[in-house]
Amino acid sequence: xxxxxxxxxxxxxxxxxxxxxxxxxxxxxxxxxxxxxxxxxxxxxxxxxxxxxxxxxxxxxxxxxxxxxxxxxxxxxxxxxxxxxxxxxxxxxxxxxxxxxxxxxxxxxxxxxxxxxxxxxxxxxxxxxxxxxxxxxxxxxxxxxxxxxxxxxxxxxxxxxxxxxxxxxxxxxxxxxxxxxxxxxxxxxxxxxxxxxxxxxxxxxxxxxxxxxxxxxxxxxxxxxxxxxxxxxxxxxxxxxxxxxxxxxxxxxxxxxxxxxxxxxxxxxxxxxxxxxxxxxxxxxxxxxxxxxxxxxxxxxxxxxxxxxxxxxxxxxxxxxxxxxxxxxxxxxxxxxxxxxxxxxxxxxxxxxxxxxxxxxxxxxxxxxxxxxxxxxxxxxxxxxxxxxxxxxxxxxxxxxxxxxxxxxxxxxxxxxxxxxxxxxxxxxxx
Amino acid sequence: xxxxxxxxxxxxxxxxxxxxxxxxxxxxxxxxxxxxxxxxxxxxxxxxxxxxxxxxxxxxxxxxxxxxxxxxxxxxxxxxxxxxxxxxxxxxxxxxxxxxxxxxxxxxxxxxxxxxxxxxxxxxxxxxxxxxxxxxxxxxxxxxxxxxxxxxxxxxxxxxxxxxxxxxxxxxxxxxxxxxxxxxxxxxxxxxxxxxxxxxxxxxxxxxxxxxxxxxxxxxxxxxxxxxxxxxxxxxxxxxxxxxxxxxxxxxxxxxxxxxxxxxxxxxxxxxxxxxxxxxxxxxxxxxxxxxxxxxxxxxxxxxxxxxxxxxxxxxxxxxxxxxxxxxxxxxxxxxxxxxxxxxxxxxxxxxxxxxxxxxxxxxxxxxxxxxxxxxxxxxxxxxxxxxxxxxxxxxxxxxxxxxxxxxxxxxxxxxxxxxxxxxxxxxxxx
Numbered sequence: 001x002x003x004x005x006x007x008x009x010x011x012x013x014x015x016x017x018x019x020x021x022x023x024x025x026x027x028x029x030x031x032x033x034x035x036x037x038x039x040x041x042x043x044x045x046x047x048x049x050x051x052x053x054x055x056x057x058x059x060x061x062x063x064x065x066x067x068x069x070x071x072x073x074x075x076x077x078x079x080x081x082x083x084x085x086x087x088x089x090x091x092x093x094x095x096x097x098x099x100x101x102x103x104x105x106x107x108x109x110x111x112x113x114x115x116x117x118x119x120x121x122x123x124x125x126x127x128x129x130x131x132x133x134x135x136x137x138x139x140x141x142x143x144x145x146x147x148x149x150x151x152x153x154x155x156x157x158x159x160x161x162x163x164x165x166x167x168x169x170x171x172x173x174x175x176x177x178x179x180x181x182x183x184x185x186x187x188x189x190x191x192x193x194x195x196x197x198x199x200x201x202x203x204x205x206x207x208x209x210x211x212x213x214x215x216x217x218x219x220x221x222x223x224x225x226x227x228x229x230x231x232x233x234x235x236x237x238x239x240x241x242x243x244x245x246x247x248x249x250x251x252x253x254x255x256x257x258x259x260x261x262x263x264x265x266x267x268x269x270x271x272x273x274x275x276x277x278x279x280x281x282x283x284x285x286x287x288x289x290x291x292x293x294x295x296x297x298x299x300x301x302x303x304x305x306x307x308x309x310x311x312x313x314x315x316x317x318x319x320x321x322x323x324x325x326x327x328x329x330x331x332x333x334x335x336x337x338x339x340x341x342x343x344x345x346x347x348x349x350x351x352x353x354x355x356x357x358x359x360x361x362x363x364x365x366x367x368x369x370x371x372x373x374x375x376x377x378x379x380x381x382x383x384x385x386x387x388x389x390x391x392x393x394x395x396x397x398x399x400x401x402x403x404x405x406x407x408x409x410x411x412x413x414x415x416x417x418x419x420x421x422x423x424x425x426x427x428x429x430x431x
Numbered sequence: 432x433x434x435x436x437x438x439x440x441x442x443x444x445x446x447x448x449x450x451x452x453x454x455x456x457x458x459x460x461x462x463x464x465x466x467x468x469x470x471x472x473x474x475x476x477x478x479x480x481x482x483x484x485x486x487x488x489x490x491x492x493x494x495x496x497x498x499x500x501x502x503x504x505x506x507x508x509x510x511x512x513x514x515x516x517x518x519x520x521x522x523x524x525x526x527x528x529x530x531x532x533x534x535x536x537x538x539x540x541x542x543x544x545x546x547x548x549x550x551x552x553x554x555x556x557x558x559x560x561x562x563x564x565x566x567x568x569x570x571x572x573x574x575x576x577x578x579x580x581x582x583x584x585x586x587x588x589x590x591x592x593x594x595x596x597x598x599x600x601x602x603x604x605x606x607x608x609x610x611x612x613x614x615x616x617x618x619x620x621x622x623x624x625x626x627x628x629x630x631x632x633x634x635x636x637x638x639x640x641x642x643x644x645x646x647x648x649x650x651x652x653x654x655x656x657x658x659x660x661x662x663x664x665x666x667x668x669x670x671x672x673x674x675x676x677x678x679x680x681x682x683x684x685x686x687x688x689x690x691x692x693x694x695x696x697x698x699x700x701x702x703x704x705x706x707x708x709x710x711x712x713x714x715x716x717x718x719x720x721x722x723x724x725x726x727x728x729x730x731x732x733x734x735x736x737x738x739x740x741x742x743x744x745x746x747x748x749x750x751x752x753x754x755x756x757x758x759x760x761x762x763x764x765x766x767x768x769x770x771x772x773x774x775x776x777x778x779x780x781x782x783x784x785x786x787x788x789x790x791x792x793x794x795x796x797x798x799x800x801x802x803x804x805x806x807x808x809x810x811x812x813x814x815x816x817x818x819x820x821x822x823x824x825x826x827x828x829x830x831x832x833x834x835x836x837x838x839x840x841x842x843x844x845x846x847x848x849x850x851x852x853x854x855x856x857x858x859x860x861x862x
Contacts, residue, residue, distance in 0.1 A: 041701035041705060041706070042670055042698075042701070042733060043734070048734065049734070050732055050733065051505070051732070052732055070505065070506050070727075071505050071506070073505060074482070074501065074504060075501050075506070076499075076501065076502050077501065082516070085513070144510060230661045267472070270472035271472050274472055275472070276472070292513070293510075299502055301481055302479050303469055303473070303474070303479065
C-alpha cells in the first residue's frame with residue numbers, strides 16, 4: 001500500500017492535539033463538501049475518489065469515502081424488513097452544544113460544538129431516557145447516510161455471539177476448532193471461543209497502524225479492502241488469512257486487540273447458525289429494531305462479510321441499536337437480545353491483562369465479547385471503531401451517544417483525550 | 432475477457448431452441464440453489480463466485496450473480512424514502528401457469544409453467560388491471576431479492592430523459608454537445624439528444640456479443656464491470672470511453688442498438704439536473720411509487736452510474752414501475768411521470784431504420800426513448816435487457832408482465848420465440 005497522509009499523521013503525532021488542531025490537517029478545510037470530492041456531473045478529474053489507487057483511504061478523501069462505502073466496495077445488505085421505523089421522540093436540548101468541558105490533561109477547555117468540529121465528527125446523536133436530545137450532521141452526512149462503523153462492527157457481532165452462547169448454541173469454553181476445524185493448523189488451534197471474543201487468543205497479528213509491516217495491512221489486502229497488488233500471492237479472503245495466522249503467546253495469557261479475532265467470531269456465528277452474518281443480524285436485530293434503512297457490510301473477494309469492521313448504517317439506526325443494548329435488549333416492544341448476554345459484557349473482561357496492553361486513554365478498562373468496558377462509576381461500556389466511531393452507553397445517566405467520524409488518524413487514542421471527557425460532560429449534564 | 436461458456440453458447444446457437452432445451456445447458460440442473468453456488472459458511476472453494484476471475488459472468492454461475500450484484504461490484508443506492516410500500520392487491524389466477532401456447536415458429540406447444548423453466552426464469556409477476564394475478568420465484572430469487580435489470584435500466588432512464596424533455600429542461604433537437612461539450616471531438620459531435628435516446632447516433636460501437644472484438648467488451652472493461660487486465664491502458668469509466676467513440680454513420684441515418692448511447696443519456700440527465708441519476712430516480716420515481724426496497728445501480732471506477740444496464744431492483748418494484756407507465760404516469764395517488772412523455776414512447780421510433788437492423792423476432796417494431804415499441808394491435812411496448820429481463824406493457828389488455836432471468840445467452844432473440852408468444856397468450860387469456 002502506498003504510504004498516505006494518514007500514516008504520516010500517525011507517525012508524526014506523539015501527543016493528542018485535537019484540542020488545538022496543531023496536527024496541520026484542518027478539520028474545517030477538510031470538509032468533503034467544501035473540498036468538492038465527487039461533486040459535479042461527473043466530478044472533475046482531480047476530485048474523483050477511487051478504490052484502485054487507494055485514494056479512498058487517503059486523508060482528506062476518506063471524509064467522503066466513509067459515507068459512501070458501497071460505492072467503492074462489494075457489499076451485502078442487512079435487510080430492514082417490512083415494518084415502519086420505530087418512532088424516535090426528538091426533544092433537542094440546545095444547551096448541549098454549548099456545554100464546556102476540560103480535555104483529559106486538564107490543559108484545554110472546549111465546548112461540545114467546538115470539540116465535535118475539531119475531532120472531524122461526521123454525525124452525532126445523543127439519546128437520554130429514550131429521547132433524542134442532540135443530533136447533528138456534518139460534511140456529506142445526512143440522516144439517511146450509512147457510514148462505515150469500522151470496529152463498532154465487532155461489538156454488533158459480539159453481542160450476537162454472546163446471544164448464541166446464552167442460547168447454548170455456542171460453548172464459550174469449547175475450542176474454536178470444535179466449530180471451525182479449518183483452523184486446527186493455525187494459531188487459533190488452542191484458543192477457546194471466549195478467548196476469541198475477548199481478544200485473548202495470543203495469535204501473531206499486529207494492529208499497530210503506524211507500522212507498515214503490521215499484519216493488519218496484509219489482512220485488509222487479503223480481504224480486498226485495499227486493492228491487491230498485481231503480483232499478490234497472499235491468502236485470498238479473511239478466512240484463508242486466518243488459517244495462516246501463527247501463535248505468539250499462550251491463549252488466555254494476553255489481551256491483544258486483533259481484528260482477525262472478530263472475523264473468526266463472525267465465522268463462528270455463521271458456522272453455528274448456518275447463515276451469513278448479514279442474515280443473522282437482519283433476522284435477529286435489524287427487522288425487530290424498526291430501523292430506517294437496511295444496513296450493509298463490506299465483503300472480501302470470496303463473499304465473506306467483514307465482521308471485523310465492515311458494517312455501514314445510519315446514525316439513527318446505530319442509536320436505536322445502542323438504546324436497545326442500554327435497555328437490556330428490550331426495544332420496539334420486544335426482546336431482541338437476552339439480558340444475560342448484555343450482562344456478560346457489562347461484567348467486563350480481564351482488567352489486569354487489559355492494563356498490560358498500555359491503552360493510556362483507557363485506564364482501568366477491560367474488553368469483553370468484543371466490547372470495551374470502562375468499569376467507571378457510571379458503568380460505561382462502548383463499541384469503538386478506528387477514526388472515531390463509537391456507541392457510548394452510560395447506564396447510570398440513561399444515555400446513549402453514537403458518533404461517526406473521519407479523523408485523519410486511525411487510532412482512537414488520538415481523540416479520546418477530547419471525546420471521553422466530552423461524553424462524560426454530556427452525561428453529567430443530563431443526569 | 433476470458434472466453435466463457437456464454438460465448439460458446441452464443442457462437443454455437445443458430446436456431447432458437449428453448450422450446451426443447453437442445454442447447455445442452457439444462458435449465459433445471461443449472462438452478463443456483465441446486466448447484467450450491469455460494470452456499471455454506473463459507474462456501475466450498477469450488478462453489479465460490481468471484482469478480483476477479485470473471486467467474487461471476489460464466490454460466491451457470493451468473494444464475495447466482497444476477498441476484499447478488501452488489502456483492503460483486505461497487506453500487507449506489509436509489510433510496511426508497513420513508514413511506515410504506517404501496518399496497519399490491521394479490522388475486523392469483525392459478526390457471527395462468529397451465530396456459531398452453533405455440534412458439535413463434537408454430538412448431539412447439541408449451542405451457543407457461545414449462546416455458547418459464549425452459550427460459551431460465553428467475554422471477555415473473557403479471558399485473559392485470561392493477562391486481563397481481565401471477566407471481567413466481569425460482570432459484571435464489573425471493574420477493575426481497577434485487578436482480579440486475581440489464582438494459583431495462585435504459586428504459587427507466589429513457590422515461591426520465593423524456594420527462595425532462597417535456598419539462599423543457601432538455602431540448603430533443605439540440606446537439607448533445609450543447610450539454611456535454613466534452614463529447615465535441617467524439618462520434619457524438621453531430622448527434623442530437625433525441626438521436627441518442629433513439630439509438631440513431633451512428634457511432635462506431637458493436638454490441639454483437641458473439642464477437643469478442645466488439646466494442647461492448649471494451650466498454651464493460653472501461654466501466655470496470657469486468658476486471659481490467661493488469662496492463663489496461665484504455666479509457667477509465669463509461670464517460671471517458673464515450674469521448675473516444677468515433678463516428679461510423681451519419682446521425683439519424685441508422686438505428687444501431689449501442690449501450691454507450693444510454694450512458695450518454697444518463698450523462699445528459701445528470702448534466703441538466705446537476706444530480707446523480709440515482710438521486711433523480713429516487714426523488715422523481717422511487718420515493719413516490721411506494722416501493723418495497725431501495726433499488727441500487729452498478730458504478731464504474733470513477734463513481735459514474737451504469738445507466739446503460741446497471742439497475743438492480745425487486746420484481747414487485749419493477750411491476751409497480753411498469754404499472755405506473757401503463758397508467759400514463761399515475762400511481763400511488765399521484766402523477767409521477769407526465770403522460771406526454773409516455774405518449775412520446777408509445778408513438779414509437781423510425782420503423783424503417785429499425786427494420787434494417789434485422790431483428791428477426793421483432794418484425795414491425797421500433798425503438799424510441801430507450802424503449803422497444805411493437806406497433807401491434809395491443810399497442811405493446813417494452814423494456815428489454817440481455818439474458819431475458821423485461822417489462823412488457825400491454826395497454827389494450829391492461830396488463831404488465833415483468834420478468835427477471837438468467838438465460839445462458841445474452842441476446843434476447845434466443846428466448847423471444849418462446850417468450851413473446853407466451854406473453855401474448857397470457858394477455859389474450861386475461862382480456
